[in-house]
């Protein structure tokens with residue numbers, strides 16, 4: 092399972108939801124204090140990505156402007172400027188654009204066709220062709236694996252933001268609302284038409300910055316099928332956090348679990364030994380809080396810091412059976428059960444053989460293990 096960078100979408104919009112107007116000059120939606128905040132976010136990123144449309148429309152340089160922030164990056168062993176990344180299917184990029192001639196390293200992700208064009212009209216950047224079409228997961232996996240990018244800031248435009256959000260690849264949206272109107276229906280919008288997650292995103296912060304407001308949101312809807320969505324990682328992180336809350340035990344694991352509906356609504360959460368029950372398991376505790384036959388269970392995802400158990404002495408039904416009986420078809424976990432108490436437990440295998448989609452996200456394994464360190468060799 093490839094791991095991806097943390098993907099942060101950053102944009103400013105007018106009160107009527109536009110990213111820009113249709114004049115040749117870039118519309119300034121924020122003021123100095125917000126531009127300084129953006130500079131700070133850039134300084135926190137390993138890479139900054141914009142679409143080729145934004146390079147053509149705005150000719151941005153995408154620098155960390157503060158000398159102190161650049162010095163702090165260097166002091167912490169990072170390059171002064173984040174890697175600059177763009178995407179282009181056509182490969183039609185102006186070699187004279189400021190993007191190529193300022194800051195640190197640059198990379199263009201493109202198609203085979205775009206790469207051919209870029210061989211004829213090169214730009215000062217590494218060119219990576221991802222096949223006949225550009226696949227965002229392949230791009231993110233390449234950035235993580237080959238360029239070591241852990242945190243990616245995406246600064247637009249709307250075409251890029253729309254795809255990353257709709258494909259469940261955005262971890263966070265940082266949206267600034269500016270008190271002005273564009274009023275031109277042909278101007279670019281932040282998010283285009285199409286299918287987004289059902290239900291509501293999670294509002295994690297609001298901040299007044301001069302006359303604009305920053306809103307930070309996280310998507311909530313679990314992925315569908317075998318590929319992880321950004322929200323899957325958020326929910327699994329919560330399950331690992333719940334595992335930390337378990338009353339300590341020398342004879343059982345500490346595990347956290349969350350059950351989430353397809354629209355991102357949390358149905359229930361639980362953790363081992365909660366509510367004074369010395370033997371209750373996390374998934375069991377969570378499922379017990381949902382009415383049997385709740386129609387949302389069929390499309391729900393169970394997140395569990397440790398894979399559901401298959402054998403237990405304390406109760407008649409192991410958690411894998413409880414999940415199957417509840418009708419849940421998707422389970423995301425961080426850690427396969429070790430042989431500490433049961434040999435060859437294989438909860439993931441049991442569930443998969445019954446048709447449940449099981450995802451193991453090993454990047455959370457250490458967090459899932461942390462409250463159980465005393466039980467491990």
Ligand SMILES: NC(=O)c1ccc[n+]([C@@H]2O[C@H](COP(=O)([O-])OP(=O)(O)OC[C@H]3O[C@@H](n4cnc5c(N)ncnc54)[C@H](OP(=O)(O)O)[C@@H]3O)[C@@H](O)[C@H]2O)c1
Nearest residue numbers: 102103111142143144145179180181225247248249250251
């Ligand atoms: N207010 C803000 O915060 C903000 C921020 C950024 C941009 N903007 C505004 O947004 C507008 C530009 O937005 P936009 O939507 O037109 O452009 P964009 O999202 O910056 O770039 C779109 C281009 O990126 C490439 N691309 C996108 N998805 C791709 C994929 N899956 N595979 C291959 N290539 C892909 C294509 O390039 P090719 O055409 O080369 O194939 C596509 O035309 C400008 O008006 C700009 O001022 C505003």
